[in-house]
Amino acid sequence: MKKLLITGGRVLDPKSNRDGIFDILVEEGKIKAIEENIALEDVPRIEAQALWVMPGLIDMHVHLREPGFEHKETIKSGTKSAAAGGFTTIACMPNTQPVVDQASLVEYIQIKAQREGFVKVRPIGAISKGLQGEELAPMGEMMDAGAVAFSDDGNPVVSSSLMKKALEYASMWKAVIISHCEEPSLSKGGLMNEGEMSTILGMQGIPSAAEEIMVARDIALARYTGCRVHIAHVSTAAGVELIRRAKRQGVAITAEATPHHFSLTDRAVEGYDADTKVNPPLRTQEDVEAVLKGLQDGTIDVIATDHAPHHRDEKKQEYKLAPFGIVGLETALPLAITHLIRKNILSPLQLVEKMSLHPARILNLSAGTLQVGQEADITIIDPQAEKKIDKNQLYSQGRNTPFHGQSLYGQVLYTIVDGIVVKNLEWIEKGE
Numbered sequence: 066m067k068k069l070l071i072t073g074g075r076v077l078d079p080k081s082n083r084d085g086i087f088d089i090l091v092e093e094g095k096i097k098a099i100e101e102n103i104a105l106e107d108v109p110r111i112e113a114q115a116l117w118v119m120p121g122l123i124d125m126h127v128h129l130r131e132p133g134f135e136h137k138e139t140i141k142s143g144t145k146s147a148a149a150g151g152f153t154t155i156a157c158m159p160n161t162q163p164v165v166d167q168a169s170l171v172e173y174i175q176i177k178a179q180r181e182g183f184v185k186v187r188p189i190g191a192i193s194k195g196l197q198g199e200e201l202a203p204m205g206e207m208m209d210a211g212a213v214a215f216s217d218d219g220n221p222v223v224s225s226s227l228m229k230k231a232l233e234y235a236s237m238w239k240a241v242i243i244s245h246c247e248e249p250s251l252s253k254g255g256l257m258n259e260g261e262m263s264t265i266l267g268m269q270g271i272p273s274a275a276e277e278i279m280v281a282r283d284i285a286l287a288r289y290t291g292c293r294v295h296i297a298h299v300s301t302a303a304g305v306e307l308i309r310r311a312k313r314q315g316v317a318i319t320a321e322a323t324p325h326h327f328s329l330t331d332r333a334v335e336g337y338d339a340d341t342k343v344n345p346p347l348r349t350q351e352d353v354e355a356v357l358k359g360l361q362d363g364t365i366d367v368i369a370t371d372h373a374p375h376h377r378d379e380k381k382q383e384y385k386l387a388p389f390g391i392v393g394l395e396t397a398l399p400l401a402i403t404h405l406i407r408k409n410i411l412s413p414l415q416l417v418e419k420m421s422l423h424p425a426r427i428l429n430l431s432a433g434t435l436q437v438g439q440e441a442d443i444t445i446i447d448p449q450a451e452k453k454i455d456k457n458q459l460y461s462q463g464r465n466t467p468f469h470g471q472s473l474y475g476q477v478l479y480t481i482v483d484g485i486v487v488k489n490l491e492w493i494e495k496g497e
């Protein structure tokens with residue numbers, strides 16, 4: 066029987082409200098015991114003194130790029146990046162080629178991930194066929210094949226009528242609709258946030274109202290239908306405030322924010338580095354503060370990376386031509402420790418809620434907690450360790466990070482999936 070003993074770590078499990086020093090015994094891929102002292106000899110052991118032992122992190126917003134854009138990322142490289150970043154489950158967006166808008170593609174991704182992946186992959190199906198925003202994709206069939214949510218991410222669902230139908234259909238399977246909020250007639254042609262910085266830099270802007278309008282629309286539809294909606298990558302103070310009010314009024318809405326939107330402003334665009342080009346764009350200091358406040362008071366439920374790898378040559382182009390997107394899997398945890406934990410925005414338990422428990426709940430996954438009987442998906446980090454981000458050492462194929470050269474706190478030491486260490490200080494290569 067395969068066993069693993071994790072001793073002396075600070076176990077953080079928001080679901081059971083556990084925050085203390087415990088030993089964890091893993092057996093046959095499951096958590097067998099969590100106790101103050103587990104005395105066992107001849108069992109492989111991880112000494113976790115001074116480390117944090119958390120339920121495996123879950124990223125509900127990842128672009129894996131396969132099929133179709135393997136030059137940017139593959140299921141293999143993307144899941145390796147996820148494991149390196151401490152994620153044991155990721156949900157991947159359907160804006161691939163072909164678009165994941167039918168059951169066979171949902172199946173394809175899961176089979177490929179089982180064969181080559183380092184972590185668990187849960188596909189998100191498209192809302193509309195081909196992400197065209199015209200006709201609903203077969204959501205029921207995709208659900209049966211294993212889809213965990215639906216989104217046209219990359220594009221907004223422009224038609225309110227289609228969005229209403231999507232909410233109603235998804236609710237029949239208790240699935241959530243993830244909304245990329247962007248009013249395209251306002252954002253079209255924009256390269257960065259519209260404001261003082263875009264004027265100084267002479268670039269066309271994307272107004273914050275482009276997000277605000279669509280958040281308001283989705284709140285209206287969620288309220289009207291009584292169905293669940295999840296707002297992707299909230300970036301504006303106005304968006305956060307709308308969500309806060311809607312939640313108070315009992316609307317079934319949840320929201321996520323990305324590490325780049327809580328740690329960078331549009332000042333980062335100053336050097337015209339295309340690695341700062343992302344959608345929604347980096348916003349103002351006021352917006353960043355609102356996102357931080359939203360994370361703190363529970364308005365924003367989830368931290369998701371929106372990991373969006375692109376090829377070096379694509380990002381090397383001038384700002385105007387480079388595609389939107391930032392890689393995030395390997396920088397998320399250090400950014401969260403540095404900007405949220407060390408600045409007392411979140412407690413460690415709240416951080417685990419946002420990076421594991423809440424995404425599991427929103428996607429109806431039986432994960433996100435460390436409890437006896439649960440699958441042993443566990444992430445062990447050193448919250449004190451400081452490390453410089455080096456874009457040339459990422460496991461992702463993407464190099465497009467604006468955090469290159471930054472020194473951040475918090476290092477992932479072990480990522481354990483079903484009781485197996487898939488990320489160690491050294492890599493245990495799977496199938497190689």
Ligand SMILES: NC(=O)N[C@@H](CC(=O)O)C(=O)O
Binds near residue numbers: 390391
């Ligand atoms: N965030 C981005 O800038 N890009 C994403 C699309 C998206 O998340 O909307 C991508 O697929 O590249």
Ligand SMILES: [Zn+2]
Binds near residue numbers: 219220297345
């Ligand atoms: Zn998006």
Ligand SMILES: [Zn+2]
Binds near residue numbers: 126128373
């Ligand atoms: Zn995205």
